[in-house]
Amino acid sequence: MNLLLSDEQRELGSVAKAFLSTVSPRDGYVQAVYERLNGELGLGGLIVPEDCGGSGAGYADLAVVLEEAGAALLPGPFLSTVFAAIVLRELGEKEHLTAIASGVPATVGPLWGGGITATDGTLTGEALFLNGAEADLVLVITAEGVFTAQGTVSPVDALDITRSQARISFGGEPAVALGALPARALDLIAVALAAEQLGVIRAALAAIVEYGKVRVAFGRAIGSYQGVKHKLADLHCALEQAESIVRYAAWTADEAPDELPTAAALSQAYLGRACFQAAKDSLLLHGGIGFTWEHDAHIYYKRAKSDEVLLGPSRIHRAKLADLLEL
Amino acid sequence: MDLAEYRSAARAWLAGNTPAADGVDAAKTFMARLHDAGYSGITWPAEWGGQGLTQAEERAFAAAARDFSLPTYVFSIGLGMCGPTLLDRGTPEQKGRFLRKLLRGEEIWCQLFSEPGAGSDVAGLQTRAEQVEGGWLVNGQKVWTSVAQHADRGLLLTRTNADAPKHKGLTMFVVDMRGPGVTVRPLRDMTGRAHFNEIFFDDVHIPDENRVGAVDEGWSVAVTTLLHERLSISSGVGMSGQRDNPTSFEALSSAVDTGDPLVRDQLVELYLRSRALALFNQRLSQETKAGIFPGARGSAAKLLLAELTTFSADLAVSLIGPEAVADGHPLADAIALAPAMSLGGGTNEIMRNIIGDRVLNLPPEPRVDKNVPFKDLKVNS
Numbered sequence: 060m061n062l063l064l065s066d067e068q069r070e071l072g073s074v075a076k077a078f079l080s081t082v083s084p085r086d087g088y089v090q091a092v093y094e095r096l097n098g099e100l101g102l103g104g105l106i107v108p109e110d111c112g113g114s115g116a117g118y119a120d121l122a123v124v125l126e127e128a129g130a131a132l133l134p135g136p137f138l139s140t141v142f143a144a145i146v147l148r149e150l151g152e153k154e155h156l157t158a159i160a161s162g163v164p165a166t167v168g169p170l171w172g173g174g175i176t177a178t179d180g181t182l183t184g185e186a187l188f189l190n191g192a193e194a195d196l197v198l199v200i201t202a203e204g205v206f207t208a209q210g211t212v213s214p215v216d217a218l219d220i221t222r223s224q225a226r227i228s229f230g231g232e233p234a235v236a237l238g239a240l241p242a243r244a245l246d247l248i249a250v251a252l253a254a255e256q257l258g259v260i261r262a263a264l265a266a267i268v269e270y271g272k273v274r275v276a277f278g279r280a281i282g283s284y285q286g287v288k289h290k291l292a293d294l295h296c297a298l299e300q301a302e303s304i305v306r307y308a309a310w311t312a313d314e315a316p317d318e319l320p321t322a323a324a325l326s327q328a329y330l331g332r333a334c335f336q337a338a339k340d341s342l343l344l345h346g347g348i349g350f351t352w353e354h355d356a357h358i359y360y361k362r363a364k365s366d367e368v369l370l371g372p373s374r375i376h377r378a379k380l381a382d383l384l385e386l
Numbered sequence: 387m388d389l390a391e392y393r394s395a396a397r398a399w400l401a402g403n404t405p406a407a408d409g410v411d412a413a414k415t416f417m418a419r420l421h422d423a424g425y426s427g428i429t430w431p432a433e434w435g436g437q438g439l440t441q442a443e444e445r446a447f448a449a450a451a452r453d454f455s456l457p458t459y460v461f462s463i464g465l466g467m468c469g470p471t472l473l474d475r476g477t478p479e480q481k482g483r484f485l486r487k488l489l490r491g492e493e494i495w496c497q498l499f500s501e502p503g504a505g506s507d508v509a510g511l512q513t514r515a516e517q518v519e520g521g522w523l524v525n526g527q528k529v530w531t532s533v534a535q536h537a538d539r540g541l542l543l544t545r546t547n548a549d550a551p552k553h554k555g556l557t558m559f560v561v562d563m564r565g566p567g568v569t570v571r572p573l574r575d576m577t578g579r580a581h582f583n584e585i586f587f588d589d590v591h592i593p594d595e596n597r598v599g600a601v602d603e604g605w606s607v608a609v610t611t612l613l614h615e616r617l618s619i620s621s622g623v624g625m626s627g628q629r630d631n632p633t634s635f636e637a638l639s640s641a642v643d644t645g646d647p648l649v650r651d652q653l654v655e656l657y658l659r660s661r662a663l664a665l666f667n668q669r670l671s672q673e674t675k676a677g678i679f680p681g682a683r684g685s686a687a688k689l690l691l692a693e694l695t696t697f698s699a700d701l702a703v704s705l706i707g708p709e710a711v712a713d714g715h716p717l718a719d720a721i722a723l724a725p726a727m728s729l730g731g732g733t734n735e736i737m738r739n740i741i742g743d744r745v746l747n748l749p750p751e752p753r754v755d756k757n758v759p760f761k762d763l764k765v766n767s
Contacts, residue, residue: 283750288746288748292739299683381653
């Protein structure tokens with residue numbers, strides 16, 4: 060088991076971080092940002108195989124980039140495209156992966172709860188899709204397998220202002236079958252999401268630690284009060300454990316497939332809650348300023364809650380763990 | 387020899403040599419055999435009686451040893467704290483005099499820091515060492531001292547200068563626990579057993595050659611010891627070998643009816659916390675192997691272990707019900723012992739202060755005791 064980053068992974072993380080520091084989470088989906096992200100940085104095609112124009116990197120590498128994307132609250136369809144790439148890579152598909160590596164934004168859904176059925180090569184039903192309005196490629200998960208199709212896209216308001224959602228409905232549109240949903244795909248998506256959540260925890264903690272050093276109340280920095288300091292110490296403990304779980308889960312994705320299902324459920328059951336806790340405590344300890352629209356604390360808070368339920372109600376990860384542990 | 391071979395050789399050796407008897411004499415005999423076999427002081431330098439190997443061999447041995455119940459408890463303070471402190475801060479003469487005997491089990495060590503008036507704030511201690519001809523004269527009292535009733539040597543923190551601020555007037559010594567003026571009295575803890583002792587020093591003479599570090603610079607030596615203490619408490623715990631622990635996930639999930647979804651969810655919570663800490667400990671140990679010293683981050687592992695210990699004992703008793711607290715059930719002892727992990731080696735509140743101050747670099751609490759001569763400070767009597 061390897062829980063440490065290699066020098067190359069550290070370098071990958073700092074390149075991503077440097078680029079992402081120029082991106083504002085409030086700007087939404089900016090084409091120019093994604094052109095650089097997918098072009099010179101090649102992050103869109105990171106896990107796309109080399110013969111499809113990608114880098115053929117592993118899931119531990121992907122986790123490093125997603126952590127930085129989470130810390131920066133990168134807006135737009137990056138995560139949804141990663142999810143789609145995971146499904147396509149596990150399917151062994153080539154054409155759409157080549158498109159993703161060249162910068163085509165994608166999405167996949169529904170990730171929980173179903174809602175769309177396939178009959179004789181057509182789709183019916185509707186569901187929420189992350190970044191459904193920005194995606195040029197839509198993968199639809201049904202009980203009959205994974206399909207691509209053009210549905211009717213209706214953007215909806217989303218709590219997370221950095222990432223849009225859309226309801227996509229199908230009324231008998233013809234669909235192209237890509238195959239059965241690979242067993243690993245949803246586990247790999249869970250691990251990828253956990254990597255993003257790790258970045259959110261790190262950034263939310265860093266923000267309040269910095270504020271705790273400069274904000275003064277009753278004649279001293281608020282971070283010197285044990286009432287504040289001890290909460291931040293607990294968040295640090297959660298961060299250390301969260302990082303350990305994400306490194307482990309990403310390692311199982313690359314190296315230990317037998318352990319992946321449990322590691323994936325563990326990663327969501329732990330990170331989902333820890334991430335919202337960190338974002339919530341960070342916001343609350345900022346005081347009134349944390350409740351304002353101008354401050355970024357609420358953006359982390361909303362991302363954390365949206366991520367926690369992205370793959371379904373949070374109890375499903377605990378229920379899955381109970382099953383895998385044969386309780 | 388590769389690591390797998392090293393590990394299976396260690397396992398084979400332990401299978402043939404682990405004594406059935408416990409007790410101090412059996413433990414001493416076992417340590418000597420362990421050292422002869424090359425498994426004592428695996429990472430310590432060969433010059434001082436160690437094996438000069440790496441953390442990888444140390445972990446391989448620890449993995450092999452998990453399947454055995456080794457009688458090494460009386461040496462844990464010496465091997466985990468006093469020895470590493472001497473390796474870091476002792477003179478070559480002290481290393482030569484003490485370390486080999488420690489590794490061979492010829493001498494048992496204890497650590498003498500806490501006092502009745504100085505626990506979390508250990509730098510407020512009042513045991514005095516006065517310079518006299520040929521050395522030092524020590525008077526005072528220590529408390530919470532594990533294995534002192536068996537100890538031959540102690541690592542003793544004393545006040546040598548009451549005119550200096552509290553952290554700047556301390557000096558560390560090695561004291562002969564069998565010498566005149568040293569009285570060891572067992573203290574019964576809440577489990578009903580005497581895990582630790584109180585120690586009285588009445589005009590105890592210590593030669594200057596037993597001083598560890600410079601005069602009045604004992605605090606930095608003590609910090610070294612405390613870092614080793616937190617690491618040795620937190621390392622390797624919760625990874626496996628938990629079948630003997632009646633509060634572990636493994637033990638509990640086979641002892642309760644998991645048909646109830648509420649029970650299942652509580653067991654999942656226990657699994658989450660145990661696994662998260664085990665993976666964190668594993669990451670810290672991989673970092674150590676890679677040359678990254680965890681330092682104050684070890685306090686996070688210690689805090690998490692303390693909280694997991696009370697959480698799991700509490701949960702276990704609640705799940706098992708009335709049988710758990712009667713008729714010598716192992717959980718009755720587990721719930722009584724659980725607070726020890728939150729108190730020994732620094733309280734949870736002190737761990738959070740350390741994480742806040744030294745890991746997150748938050749501003750320190752304003753101190754009224756920092757630049758005042760110790761003799762002018764308010765202290766416990």
